[in-house]
Amino acid sequence: xxxxxxxxxxxxxxxxxxxxxxxxxxxxxxxxxxxxxxxxxxxxxxxxxxxxxxxxxxxxxxxxxxxxxxxxxxxxxxxxxxxxxxxxxxxxxxxxxxxxxxxxxxxxxxxxxxxxxxxxxxxxxxxxxxxxxxxxx
Amino acid sequence: xxxxxxxxxxxxxxxxxxxxxxxxxxxxxxxxxxxxxxxxxxxxxxxxxxxxxxxxxxxxxxxxxxxxxxxxxxxxxxxxxxxxxxxxxxxxxxxxxxxxxxxxxxxxxxxxxxxxxxxxxxxxxxxxxxxxxxxxxxxxxxxxxxxx
Numbered sequence: 647x648x649x650x651x652x653x654x655x656x657x658x659x660x661x662x663x664x665x666x667x668x669x670x671x672x673x674x675x676x677x678x679x680x681x682x683x684x685x686x687x688x689x690x691x692x693x694x695x696x697x698x699x700x701x702x703x704x705x706x707x708x709x710x711x712x713x714x715x716x717x718x719x720x721x722x723x724x725x726x727x728x729x730x731x732x733x734x735x736x737x738x739x740x741x742x743x744x745x746x747x748x749x750x751x752x753x754x755x756x757x758x759x760x761x762x763x764x765x766x767x768x769x770x771x772x773x774x775x776x777x778x779x780x781x782x783x
Numbered sequence: 784x785x786x787x788x789x790x791x792x793x794x795x796x797x798x799x800x801x802x803x804x805x806x807x808x809x810x811x812x813x814x815x816x817x818x819x820x821x822x823x824x825x826x827x828x829x830x831x832x833x834x835x836x837x838x839x840x841x842x843x844x845x846x847x848x849x850x851x852x853x854x855x856x857x858x859x860x861x862x863x864x865x866x867x868x869x870x871x872x873x874x875x876x877x878x879x880x881x882x883x884x885x886x887x888x889x890x891x892x893x894x895x896x897x898x899x900x901x902x903x904x905x906x907x908x909x910x911x912x913x914x915x916x917x918x919x920x921x922x923x924x925x926x927x928x929x930x931x
Contacts, residue, residue: 674858729892731892734855
């Protein structure tokens with residue numbers, strides 16, 4: 647797993663699907679120009695809440711707990727929406743999460759290291775957890 | 784009449800993964816397509832890397848079965864939310880067969896052009912997969928340290 651230099655990061659675990667109210671057709675808003683599309687605005691609002699470090703604004707308990715755990719372990723967290731697609735009652739966001747581990751996470755003591763990767767398995771590896779047998783996937 | 788975009792992406796599950804028709808990878812994806820994913824070399828691969836990945840997984844999990852739980856088309860994109868099952872009866876990397884059955888999920892965003900896939904972004908539960916195989920238990924007391 648190669649380590650790349652640069653900004654503080656964590657790992658963008660997975661693609662996030664946010665379920666919101668019903669719309670017809672589909673729309674994309676990789677940038678903030680939602681064209682007033684309500685569901686895209688809700689999804690952007692969700693990401694904004696995470697970037698403010700405010701898990702309390704989130705509704706679902708499961709999400710709230712997970713995000714509180716991440717927020718406690720990582721500082722300088724920023725989430726960037728790389729793409730956002732709204733269709734029907736779903737919004738799909740392809741995103742990247744960056745942060746610096748300064749608290750315990752899943753039993754891993756803070757490394758203070760800055761990393762970049764794009765998945766949970768990669769995250770655990772970067773934080774020093776065992777790999778799969780040969781790193782194969 | 785079914786959306787041609789959905790029909791194309793559905794072939795990935797029906798023909799390639801579930802029937803093992805790996806030649807179909809060349810029918811659904813452009814030769815110069817870009818495949819982003821943690822299971823690709825350095826996080827980004829080619830159509831050939833994708834095919835080799837499928838061959839490697841199907842050799843280790845011959846009963847591999849992929850189901851698209853949802854396919855969402857939007858312009859030149861199709862978002863696929865999928866689940867996959869398989870039984871580990873073949874060697875996987877240097878890991879001997881465990882006989883374990885696994886089940887994981889993932890999401891892939893496909894970008895289409897000219898009737899084929901030209902780019903894909905995929906995330907899947909690799910950690911869950913290794914856990915189900917009895918490997919890669921997360922940290923739990925292991926001393927922290929950076930990996931280089």
